[in-house]
Amino acid sequence: MTLNRRTLLKAGLAALAVPAVAACNNGAAARGDGEIIYWLWDSAQLPMYTECAKVFHEQNPQYSVKIEQYGWNDYWSKLVTGFISDTAPDVFTGHSSKYPLFADKGQVLAIDDYVAKDNVDLGIYQKGLADRWIGADGKRYGLPKDWDTEVYFYNSAFTEAAGISTEQLNSMTWNPKDGGTFEQIVRRLTVDSKGRRGDQPGFDKDNVKVYGLGYADAGGGDGQTSWSWYAAINGWKYSEGEPWGTKFFYGDPKFTETIGWWRGLITKGYMPTYAQAKSGVDVTTSFGAGKYAITPNGSWMLGTYGTLKQVKTKLARLPIGPVGKRMSMMNGLADTIWAGTTRRDASWAWVKFLGSQTAQDIVAKAGVVFPAVAASMPAAKAAFAKSGWDVTPFLEPVEAGDVFPYPANPNAADVTAVMTPAMESVMSFEAEPGSLAKANDDVNKILSANT
């Protein structure tokens, strides 16, 4: 080879030198012992947690918090990468669908000792909320920060035009046979392209302009914002021993008849076909464009509905079912500590602070989510009222204790992988609701294999 080695070497070195110099400038800055890193995914909550971090630092000058925010999908990928490479944040926002597995794999820190040592009063939280963060092994993995339930978001211009009163909307009944007054209201709210309502003669179910009820998806294994409350008020439970189910009941007739009724709304033309529902940007956009009269959704979506300026949105209670009451899923987030953190005390101090009324009052005043501390709730209610929301329908089932938990499970992702296609098949009429019994067997097989 006649190549001039020196020239090449120089070129190579020059190319390497630039990044190397840059590395010196920007290399991972050494972090002080008291500085912890905290992650969350909701950018709408970034300002209020920044405020919390400020107050926390004032109260605990030896500690400081650096907050980083990543969108939902990036958040989990980056978190897992962090676990593997020892670069995870000291404290992060946890979700009931994810933390059981992390706990199972020893990635999150049990805080029982800290809670006992500092005498943390778990009674300040909304009923039942703190216990959601006790894992299947009986250890506590987080302090709750907020909670959510579901209600119906409805377009009040449509309900007024249909002559449906607020009282009617708030006293709906439901059953799996004829859908109760709920179905009557949905039927009336459905309008075809010629302006005929679902309960008027000549209604053309193949050319519907406004659907009475919208839905985002088939609900997968939890149906949180799609079918969970119908199934619950029909007397159905997800599994034996909620929330740490060892045996699921998706094959139960109470469940399959609920789903059978639900998809019947598609046949009747009150709800879009599954293909249509899934071929959209999201359910709120269609709602904002006036394509749906009612969409069920969770309290975390209040902000999004609030930005839909073309429609006047109001909230209605979920219906009363055969069990004689209304029920809603209650879920929430908590702050959890990474097991690999080298700053346990600082991390715990921050978690404890976020779980305190001081922090939750700050969160409450921002009016984005419902704080976990019961005493902070009035501030949140007032903040939401300022944005024009009367959030009572979200609160009622919590106060009455008529809530059920998200079906938490270390194998949640596997359950979802089976249930999502199974539910989609049913909703697109490629399979009968009875086929869910087979899916249920698959789910239970996964659970028994992994325990």
Added chain:
Amino acid sequence: MTRQVSVGRTVAWILLFVLLIVTLFPFYWMLRTAFSDNTQLPGHPNSLLPVETTLGAFKRVLGLASIEEAQAQGGSGAAVNFWLYLRNSLVVATITTVCQVFFSAMAAYAFARLRWPGRDKVFALFLAALMVPPIFTTLPNFVLIKNLGLLNSFAGIILPGAFMTPFAIFFLRQFFLSINRELEEAAMIDGAGHRRIFFGLIIPMSAAPIATLAILTYINSWNDYFWPLLVGQQENVRVLTVALGVFRSQTPQGGPDWAGLMAATLIAALPMIILFLAFAKRITNSIGFSGIK
């Protein structure tokens, strides 16, 4: 030219025109959305003009809007330091492109023209790297970069792509193969070594493909998202795509800030459009005097 051909040309022009329309319409739609008021968008899905025309989205992207303003318009609560991210993107994309194209060209030359034992087998191996699923490479590479202490540095972001990509080598090799050997042999007879042939003959003669590759590499590097997200999160090395990721997903079920997202996309693409126009001129020029045409 016969009459037949000119009919053909008319049809061809019409085809090209249709293709251009299809190509451009989504961009118009992005523009229309970017100039709209995010909160009004869902109500007017079919309006061909911007809805409640506003510059709000661009202000959010450039970091000129306060967080309260941004949130009132359905945007995010994260601050954006646009010019810093732009600089970082320029640094990363430029260094990556220069290194990658240069090193790949050298390797491609070795595969196309030099004779050495096992050459084709090694080339096949390199080619196989094209098929390595990214799921294999991301995690080990991340751990490596972390162990090298290069997290949150430009070096960490650049390094995996700096030496080669199988595509670049493959691409250039195919072009080097089609260069007329006679010129090279003539140069050999004149006593030129491989280095002189490479720099003096091969590179100038392949100006068009090299420029094309450089542009594509630049675009890819500019648009890269997941790797810089993993490696370079801190402000001082955060690139534009990572910073603008905040416009994409906020809450799991919430829709993105559409107007902001479109404005961000257009602004992020702008430097590359300028670059392309500048480079494309050079490509056509270089074809003019490269002597093989």
Added chain:
Amino acid sequence: MIFIAPATLGFVVFYIWPTLRGAYLSFTEYSLLSAPKFNGLANYERMVQDSFFWNALGVTVEYVVINIGVQTVLAVGIAMLMYRLTKSITVRAVILAPYLVANVVVALVWYWMLDVQVGIVNTFLGWVGIDPVAFFGDSHWAIPTVAGINVWRHMGYTALLVFAGLQTIPKYVYEAAEVDGSTEWKTFWRITLPLLRPVLVMVLVVTMIGSFQIFDTVAVTTQGGPINATRVIYYYIYERAFTRFDFGYASAMALVLFAILAVVSLLQLRLLRAKESDLA
């Protein structure tokens, strides 16, 4: 040797090593969060019985066929049009423009435009009297839709590669053809296409490999649905690895995907005799 030294360094560190590691992990049970446990061929045995895996392969092949078929024809067409009609840089810039936009954003824009209820495309269809199409929600439309979106993004890019190839064809070849009185159509089939072969092979191999690894568009739009209509292999691998923490099994599938790609590429290279150029 110095010519390939830097490339080899990058190759070994950032490709070979991770691949070997991935290959090893495919014989283990590895949840990412705890240490890998060797389990022999168990992952491969599971794969044979996993109907999701076979479905994913089928869906992916459908996608690749549509995507590559449409894209290659369009790209060669565009390249020819550009070559024969105009040297305009603006046209070239416009054609490449979709490639400037990141995958994920392209998917989001089209997702919005193709919405069955509020999308502009269905409004246009309505104007010419066509009923709205549930592009993403209808299991028959979902894969062609995803493929179409990626054709839109990549056709300019591919056209540019082909265009670069066209530029290396010496002018005298065409002049000779013209003297012989060959028509434009005949010239294309007899001269342009054969001379374009080395570049075309490269384009086909590269786009085919990229096409098999389709992920972003699916992740942003359909997420594998409706039912399993768009659960392409790479999406399924990703799901297994990072949402279900079954990295060992995911590695095994990735390795099989790797093997499939290697065979397909090898066949392509053989069939099209890419090694020699007709000019060399």
